[in-house]
Amino acid sequence: QVQLVESGGGSVQAGGSLRHACVASGYIVRNSCMGWFRQAPGKEREGVAVSIYSTRKSADSVKGRFTISQDNAKNTLHLQMNSLKPEDTGMYYCAARQECGGRWAWFRQTEYNYWGQGTQVTVSS
16 A cells, blocks of 8 residues: 655745655655645646656746655655745645556646645745
8 A cells, every 4th residue: 555644844934945755655766756746725736846767857837946856765755945935835745656657747646646645835925
């Protein structure tokens, strides 16, 4: 049974930083396909950053500010968020996909099989 347990949300002022962690059990983070998504109130869930095998990509809205990384020894996926803006406010979710090969939409939430419980990020101006 796959479980993704997140931590690291919180409240910060604009310009601040937060670091998320997603600890996986029943799923191997190394050479996997995982991502971070977020959902603001009244909006659809959107992909923020993905790690597909050794490729890492970020959404344009967070490029240069957010970094996705892995700690294989701890089987953990991280999201470092710097220069936070009020529009970054929302629930942040870790996600993992069972099958990584083939062609699929890396930033589409419906492509992922497993989800963490979500952690709230609030950025005040």
